[in-house]
Amino acid sequence: MKMVQPILELENVSLLYKSGFNFLRARKKIALESISLQVCPGDKIGILGRNGAGKSSLLKLLAGIYKPDSGTLSVTGNIRSAFIGLQHGFVPYLSGIDNIMLTGILMGMSRAEIHGKQREIIEYSEIGHNILEPIYSYSAGMKARLAFAISVFSEPDILLIDEAMSVGDRAFRKKSQEKISELIASDAAVILVSHEPGLVNNVCSKALWLEQGRIISSGDSAAVAEQYKSSFDSRIRTRSSEERKGDGSESVAGLSEGI
Numbered sequence: 733m734k735m736v737q738p739i740l741e742l743e744n745v746s747l748l749y750k751s752g753f754n755f756l757r758a759r760k761k762i763a764l765e766s767i768s769l770q771v772c773p774g775d776k777i778g779i780l781g782r783n784g785a786g787k788s789s790l791l792k793l794l795a796g797i798y799k800p801d802s803g804t805l806s807v808t809g810n811i812r813s814a815f816i817g818l819q820h821g822f823v824p825y826l827s828g829i830d831n832i833m834l835t836g837i838l839m840g841m842s843r844a845e846i847h848g849k850q851r852e853i854i855e856y857s858e859i860g861h862n863i864l865e866p867i868y869s870y871s872a873g874m875k876a877r878l879a880f881a882i883s884v885f886s887e888p889d890i891l892l893i894d895e896a897m898s899v900g901d902r903a904f905r906k907k908s909q910e911k912i913s914e915l916i917a918s919d920a921a922v923i924l925v926s927h928e929p930g931l932v933n934n935v936c937s938k939a940l941w942l943e944q945g946r947i948i949s950s951g952d953s954a955a956v957a958e959q960y961k962s963s964f965d966s967r968i969r970t971r972s973s974e975e976r977k978g979d980g981s982e983s984v985a986g987l988s989e990g991i
């Protein structure tokens with residue numbers, strides 16, 4: 733039987749952030765600890781976890797934006813990854829069209845390929861004649877739409893999606909969600925960060941549950957989503973009974989805080 737080789741692999745990876753100074757020495761905060769993960773062609777992997785669990789940090793590691801402080805990250809071959817939800821890399825004084833070229837090259841596209849896709853990217857992003865203006869004159873929504881269009885038209889091998897990052901206005905969000913669904917159904921590997929176990933179960937075959945930078949559970953998405961959901965349900969039950977003990981009230985208001 734032919735073994736499927738991972739295109740991206742993390743082995744025992746940790747990531748630290750600088751967090752302020754203590755007696756003139758930078759303090760370090762652990763964002764991710766002992767993370768191992770294999771991404772094979774076409775994998776659909778969901779990453780679940782509460783606020784601050786380390787989900788976005790993990791996506792940035794996988795995108796190559798951050799380097800691990802320990803452990804190894806291996807990439808096989810010429811892998812093109814696209815990160816939906818980030819607009820890093822735009823140069824403010826260059827025009828939109830020059831930024832399409834620059835971002836495309838940084839993503840590993842050839843000049844000819846970028847020229848071939850330029851028209852589609854401009855049309856999809858709905859930037860119109862502003863594409864000749866410098867990026868500093870764009871609104872946040874225009875930059876988000878352009879970044880999204882470049883990412884999705886680059887035909888990535890790995891698509892990294894931060895579900896919390898909405899793109900553009902209501903109409904563009906609908907259009908972008910349809911495009912994301914199309915890409916999820918394609919051969920691309922997809923890593924989807926979400927707070928929604930139901931979504932992860934529907935879209936992904938594998939999942940990872942992170943808390944405080946560590947993996948709590950990983951494997952089949954249905955099983956991991958169920959464990960994550962149950963941990964919530966029991967937390968909600970505990971909080972609810974504590975609230976009733978506290979003031980006699982039946983209210984469950986504010987239980988979604990911290991999700």
Ligand SMILES: Nc1ncnc2c1ncn2[C@@H]1O[C@H](COP(=O)(O)OP(=O)(O)OP(=O)(O)O)[C@@H](O)[C@H]1O
Binds near residue numbers: 763788789
């Ligand atoms: N640039 C940074 N410098 C210092 N600490 C950071 C930085 N970015 C994130 N952190 C910290 O690292 C931890 C993980 O953050 P991260 O953004 O990866 O979490 P998350 O799971 O994506 O959270 P959320 O669901 O709220 O987006 C948090 O404690 C956060 O405060």
